[in-house]
Amino acid sequence: MTREPTTRRRREARTALALLSPTLVITLVVVVLPMLWALMLAFQRARLINIRYTGLLGHHTLENFAYVLGEPGFWQGLAVTLIYTIAGTFLSIAGGLVAALALRDRFRGRGLVRASILLPYVAPVVAATFVWQVMLSPQYGIANELGTRLLGWDRPVAFLSEARGELLGVTVPTALLTVIAFEAWRYFPFAFLFLLARLQAVPKELEEAALVDGATPAQRLRHVIMPQLWRVVALLSVLRFVFTFNKFDDVYLLTGGGAGTEMVSVRVFTLLTARDDIGASAAQAVVLALVLVVFLAVYLRSFAAERSPE
Amino acid sequence: MSPARITRDRVERAALRVLRPAVIAALLLGTAFPFYYMAVLSLRDVQSLILAPESALVPPREIRLDAYREVLTPADAGGQGFGTFIRNSLLVSAATVALTLLAAVPGAYAVARLRFFGRRQVHFLFLAVYLFPPIVLAIPLFVFFSLIGLRGSLAGLALVYIAQTLPVCVYMLRNYFETVPRSVEEAAALDGCGTLATLWRVTLPLSLPALTATGLYVFMIAWNEFLFALLFLVEDRDRWTVSLGLSQLAGAVEVPTTVLMAGSVVLTLPVVALFFAFERLVTSGLTAGSERG
Numbered sequence: 039m040t041r042e043p044t045t046r047r048r049r050e051a052r053t054a055l056a057l058l059s060p061t062l063v064i065t066l067v068v069v070v071l072p073m074l075w076a077l078m079l080a081f082q083r084a085r086l087i088n089i090r091y092t093g094l095l096g097h098h099t100l101e102n103f104a105y106v107l108g109e110p111g112f113w114q115g116l117a118v119t120l121i122y123t124i125a126g127t128f129l130s131i132a133g134g135l136v137a138a139l140a141l142r143d144r145f146r147g148r149g150l151v152r153a154s155i156l157l158p159y160v161a162p163v164v165a166a167t168f169v170w171q172v173m174l175s176p177q178y179g180i181a182n183e184l185g186t187r188l189l190g191w192d193r194p195v196a197f198l199s200e201a202r203g204e205l206l207g208v209t210v211p212t213a214l215l216t217v218i219a220f221e222a223w224r225y226f227p228f229a230f231l232f233l234l235a236r237l238q239a240v241p242k243e244l245e246e247a248a249l250v251d252g253a254t255p256a257q258r259l260r261h262v263i264m265p266q267l268w269r270v271v272a273l274l275s276v277l278r279f280v281f282t283f284n285k286f287d288d289v290y291l292l293t294g295g296g297a298g299t300e301m302v303s304v305r306v307f308t309l310l311t312a313r314d315d316i317g318a319s320a321a322q323a324v325v326l327a328l329v330l331v332v333f334l335a336v337y338l339r340s341f342a343a344e345r346s347p348e
Numbered sequence: 349m350s351p352a353r354i355t356r357d358r359v360e361r362a363a364l365r366v367l368r369p370a371v372i373a374a375l376l377l378g379t380a381f382p383f384y385y386m387a388v389l390s391l392r393d394v395q396s397l398i399l400a401p402e403s404a405l406v407p408p409r410e411i412r413l414d415a416y417r418e419v420l421t422p423a424d425a426g427g428q429g430f431g432t433f434i435r436n437s438l439l440v441s442a443a444t445v446a447l448t449l450l451a452a453v454p455g456a457y458a459v460a461r462l463r464f465f466g467r468r469q470v471h472f473l474f475l476a477v478y479l480f481p482p483i484v485l486a487i488p489l490f491v492f493f494s495l496i497g498l499r500g501s502l503a504g505l506a507l508v509y510i511a512q513t514l515p516v517c518v519y520m521l522r523n524y525f526e527t528v529p530r531s532v533e534e535a536a537a538l539d540g541c542g543t544l545a546t547l548w549r550v551t552l553p554l555s556l557p558a559l560t561a562t563g564l565y566v567f568m569i570a571w572n573e574f575l576f577a578l579l580f581l582v583e584d585r586d587r588w589t590v591s592l593g594l595s596q597l598a599g600a601v602e603v604p605t606t607v608l609m610a611g612s613v614v615l616t617l618p619v620v621a622l623f624f625a626f627e628r629l630v631t632s633g634l635t636a637g638s639e640r641g
Contacts, residue, residue, distance in 0.1 A: 047463065050462050050463055050464065051462070051463065051464035051465060053458070053462060053543050054458040054459075054462035054463070054464035054467075055458075055464060057454035057455060057457060057458035057462070057543075058454070058455045058458045058459070058470065060450070060451035060454070060455065061451050061452065061455035061514050061515075061518060062455075062470075064451060064507075064510060064511050064514060065473065065474075065477055065511060065514065065515070067511075068489070068507060068508060068510075068511035069477050069480070069485065069511050069512075072485055072488035072489050072492065073480070073484070073485065073488070075488040075491075075492070076484055076485070076487050076488045079487065079488065079491070084491075136371060137371075137375055140368055140371040140372050140375065141372070145372075151372055151375065151376050152627075153624055153627055154375075154376050154379045154380045155375055155376075155379050156379075156623070156627070157379050157380060157383055157620065158379055158382075160568065160619060160620060160623045161383065161572075161616050161619070161620060162571065162572040162574075162590075162591055162615050162616055162619060163572060163574055163591075164572075164574055164591045164594050164595050164612075164615060165386070165594065165612035165613075165615045165616045166382070168386075168594070168598065168608055168609070168612050169382045169383070169385065169386045169609070169612060170382070171598075172385075172386075172389065172605055172608070172609065173382065173385065178397065178398055178605070180385065180404070223378065223379075227379075252357070254356050254357040254360045254361075255357075255360045255361060255364055256360050277479075280479045283481075284481035284482065284483060286482070286483050286575055287574045287575050291574070291595065303481070303483040306483050306484075306486075306487070307483065307486075307575075310486070310487055310490065310579075311579070316487060316491055319487055320487050320488075323481070323483060323484040323487055324484070326481060326483070326484065327480075327481055327484055330481065
C-alpha cells in the first residue's frame with residue numbers, strides 16, 4: 039500500500055465535496071432545517087404575532103395535535119385526500135398507459151399529437167384550472183350548455199360547487215369526482231412520457247417472437263409488453279401517489295377546498311393563513327407527512343415481499 | 349394455429365384498427381380543446397359569450413383584442429397591470445434558472461464522476477427533498493421569511509424555487525454526464541486540465557442539450573409555481589408573478605371571463621412556446637434513465 043493512492047482519493051473526495059457544497063448548503067438551509075423547525079413548531083403554541091418570543095425550545099405541548107385531530111372535519115379530510123390520491127394516481131397512470139400504447143407506432147402527425155398530450159402537464163396550473171372553471175360553469179359553461187342541449191340533462195350541473203349530485207340514479211360526490219378528473223387529465227401526460235420511453239425500449243424481437251407463436255394483440259400486450267412495463271408502473275405509482283397526496287394548488291384553485299374537497303394540504307394552508315395558527319398548521323402538516331410515510335412504507339414493503347421469491 | 353385463434357386474432361386486429369384512431373382523436377380533443385377554447389374566449393366579445401357559450405368558433409371580423417388591452421394596461425391606467433407581473437415572473441424564473449444550473453452543474457459532476465464518502469446518501473437526500481410535501485415546507489419558510497423581512501421579496505421566492513429544483517437538476521445532469529465518455533475527459537486530464545478545467549472545457553460543451561433541457565425544466569417550474577408566490581407575495585401587488593396576478597384577478601369583483609382568459613393566455617403562452625420549441629430535448633431529459641427499467 040503506497041501513500042499516493044490514499045492522498046489522491048482524499049483529494050478527490052475533497053474536490054467532490056467542494057463541488058457539491060452549494061447544492062448541499064442550499065438544501066440544508068432551505069429544506070432540511072426548515073423541515074426540522076416545522077416539526078418543532080408543531081409542538082408549540084405559535085402564532086405569527088408571538089413567534090418572536092416563542093423561541094426554539096421550551097413550552098412543548100401536544101395541544102396542537104389534540105386540536106387538529108379533534109376538529110370535526112379532520113377525518114373526513116383525510117378520507118377525501120386518500121380517495122382523491124388513489125383514484126387520481128390510478129386514473130393518471132391508466133390514461134398514460136392507453137395514450138402510450140396508442141402512440142407507440144408511427145403515424146402521420148404523431149409528433150403533433152404527442153406535443154398536444156403534454157399540454158395539460160406543461161401549462162401553468164392557474165391557467166388550466168381557470169379554463170376548467172369556465173368550461174364547467176353552470177351559467178355559461180360549454181359543458182353544461184352541451185349537456186342540457188344535446189345530452190338531455192334536465193338542469194345544469196354545478197361541477198365544482200356541488201358536494202352531492204346524482205348520476206344514473208346514484209348519489210355521487212360531484213365536486214370530488216371533478217377534482218379527480220382534473221388530476222387525471224393534468225397528470226396522465228407525466229405517466230405517458232415515462233411509459234412511452236420504456237415502451238420504445240422494448241426489444242422488437244420479443245414481440246416478433248410472440249407474433250410468430252401466434253399471439254393475438256391482447257395476448258402480446260398481456261404477456262409480452264406489460265411485463266416490461268411493470269417496473270415503470272410501480273415507480274410511477276409511488277411518484278404519483280406522493281405528489282397527489284401533497285397536492286395543494288390544483289384543488290385550492292378549483293374549489294377552494296369547498297363542496298367536500300377539503301384535502302389535508304388545503305387545511306394546512308387555511309390554518310396557516312386564514313387562522314394564523316402556525317402551531318396547528320404545523321401539526322396538521324406533520325400528520326400529513328406521517329400518513330404519507332406510513333403508506334409509502336407499506337407499499338414498499340409489499341413491493342419488496344412480492345419480488346423477493348425471485 | 350387453430351381456427352378459433354385465427355378468428356380471435358382477426359377480431360382483435362379489427363377492433364384495434366377502429367380503437368386506435370378513436371383513442372388518438374379523443375386524446376387530441378381532450379388535451380388541446382381546453383387551450384383552444386381559452387384562446388377563443390379571450391378573443392370574443394363578452395356579450396356574445398353570454399348569449400352563445402357553446403360556440404367554439406370566433407368569426408374573424410368579431411375578434412376583439414379588448415381583453416388583452418385591459419390585461420396588459422398598467423394598473424394606474426385602469427388596466428390589470430400584467431406587464432409588471434410578467435417582468436416579475438421573468439426576473440424570478442431567470443434568476444432561478446441561472447443559479448440552479450450554477451449550483452447543479454458542479455454538484456452533478458461530482459456525483460457522476462468522483463468517488464467520495466456518502467455518494468449514495470446524497471441520492472437519498474435528494475430523493476427525499478424531491479418527494480417532500482411543499483406545503484409542509486411552506487410553514488417554516490413563511491414564518492422565517494416573515495421574521496427576517498424576506499417575505500414579499502422576489503429574491504426570497506427565487507431561493508425557494510432554487511432549493512426545490514436543485515435535486516432534480518443534479519439528478520438529470522448526472523445522468524447525462526455519465527454518458528460522456530470518460531476517455532475524452534482523461535485525454536483532457538493528460539493535457540494537464542484539473543477537474544474544474546475538464547468540466548468547463550470538455551464536459552460542459554458536450555452537455556449543452558442536457559443543460560438546455562434542465563434549464564427549461566427549471567424555468568417551467570418557476571414560471572408556473574403558485575403556492576409559494578401566493579404565500580410570500582400576496583400583500584404587495586407590485587411583486588406579483590403572473591400566476592399569482594391571474595389567480596387574484598379571479599377573486600376581484602366583476603372581471604369578465606374574456607379578461608380572465610386573456611390573462612390565462614398571457615400566462616400559458618410563453619411556457620408552452622418554449623416547451624414546443626425544445627420539446628424533444630425536455631422530454632428526453634425528463635425521462636432519462638427510465639429506459640433502464
